[in-house]
Amino acid sequence: MKTAEIRRRFLDFFVRNDHTEVPSASLMHHDPTLLFVNAGMVPFKPYFIGAEDAPYARATSVQKCVRTLDIEEVGKTTRHGTFFQMNGNFSFGDYFKEEAIAYAWEFSTGAVEDGNLGFDPERIWVTVLDGDEEAEAYWKSVGMPADRIQHRGLADNYWNMGVPGPGGPCSEIYFDRGPEYGPDGGPEADEDRFLEFWNLVFMQEELATVRSKTDFDVARPLPRPNIDTGMGLERVAYLMQGKQNMYEIDQVFPVISRAAELSGREYGADATSDVRLRVVADHVRSGMMLINDGVTPGNEGRGYVLRRLLRRAVRAMRLLGVTDPVLPELFPLSRDVMADSYTEIAEQWQRISDVAYAEEDAFRRTLEAGTQIFDVAVSDAKKSQASVLPGAQAFQLHDTYGFPIDLTMEMAAEHGLKVDRDEFSRLMTEQRERAKADAKAKKGGATNVEAYRELRHGGESTFIGYTELETDARVL
Ligand code: ATP
Ligand code: MG
Ligand code: MG
Ligand code: MG
The missing domain is CATH 3.30.930.10 (Bira Bifunctional Protein; Domain 2)
Incomplete structure (x- = not known):
């Protein structure tokens, strides 16, 4: 059914x-x-x-x-x-x-x-x-x-x-x-x-x-x-539908199939590749539905989430070995399977596809710039006969070029190098703490929950969601 x-x-x-x-x-x-x-x-x-x-x-x-x-x-x-x-x-x-x-x-x-x-x-x-x-x-x-x-x-x-x-x-x-x-x-x-x-x-x-x-x-x-x-x-x-997981249903699987084909993989043959293929299919669909509802990629809030999803999809395809643009191959498949329930996607298609494909182009340029820095870091490490890439460099790649850590790790592994994850995590935490402190300073110390209470006591109708507050806005 x-x-x-x-x-x-x-x-x-x-x-x-x-x-x-x-x-x-x-x-x-x-x-x-x-x-x-x-x-x-x-x-x-x-x-x-x-x-x-x-x-x-x-x-x-x-x-x-x-x-x-x-x-x-x-x-x-x-x-x-x-x-x-x-x-x-x-x-x-x-x-x-x-x-x-x-x-x-x-x-x-x-x-x-x-x-x-x-x-x-x-x-x-x-x-x-x-x-x-x-x-x-x-x-x-x-x-x-x-x-x-x-x-x-x-x-x-x-x-x-x-x-x-x-x-x-x-x-x-x-x-x-x-x-x-x-x-x-x-x-x-x-x-x-x-x-x-x-x-x-x-x-x-x-x-x-x-x-x-x-x-x-x-x-x-x-x-x-x-x-x-x-x-x-x-x-x-x-x-x-007698499937193993939610990514294999009729509204998602065609994207997995195409992604497998593009990367020359067989879905079901290798656990790591399968996870990546499922990530691709999930994120393509989420990205499409978000753009459909008017979200555009950006550096904060909702736009940041959309950016993160699209880039994770592109990244997962690169980790599967596909370096050509992928979203133009995958988005139309997601559109076709979602069309039964959401007719507006077809009407909005030009806008949706323009936004998605432009984001992939931007990410590809980011990757090119980051790759140059990465290559220098690798040759430095090799010169000094190190087997580990400093966490500070991984952090810089992430912070300045939006270079995802697992891509850095994967590329480092291709050169026989590990990444100093501990240092990387420490720098990420420090950065997050700084961002939190900044945000708090801006709001005058009020958390979202307190903001809600103020609203509520002011007679406005609003309350915390069904599950947790979703304020996580880390990209990649
Ligand atoms: P789980 O414990 O599996 O994370 P949940 O208890 O967080 O699910 P609810 O908040 O109870 O989920 O949401 C109601 C229903 O929505 C769940 O019973 C489940 O069928 C579905 N659901 C929740 N989260 C997801 C998700 N991320 N993807 C797909 N379906 C979901
Ligand atoms: Mg539940
Ligand atoms: Mg539950
Ligand atoms: Mg849950």
């Missing part, structure tokens, strides 16, 4: 159950606490905190998401993309736990002919918050045996914003991919074999003081609790 069809089925299921279908917001949807939308609930925040009245009691959407926090995971785990789509159903003071669990169960395990996913119920596991007896009872009532319901603490199964406002337990739904992927014992034992594909959040109380994610005081139960769920579309797609 194609990803676009799973998306459509999800929306249709919830529309049949009286939800209003709401289109995805832009990845750049305004939220002062986030660089990009990172969860389906983000555009609905004003309704959840009661700052605005929801125009509907129930909604469903498939939201474009970008999580820069997951960038290092890409290609290494089976389940993390920088861009992904989150299917969601939402209740604004309308239905609660019982229905949310019943809907999730029906859509996951109901018959394919009836518009559901048809997952084998025996392979589903769930987690609930320790002490959330209601959720446990509702899971049992849909037929989930007690030994496939696992209990977890606040750190894993409690959602809150890190600041006063709504909070509540969550219940996550996992699919057992089978013993060939890891040990028995449910998600508690192995999150690769047991793949989390859906998270149900039960917003049921108002938090007063929040000292940390797991240390807070509950002020009172919410008079009208809310439901917020997020199902990873790509994760469901790879389960439905």
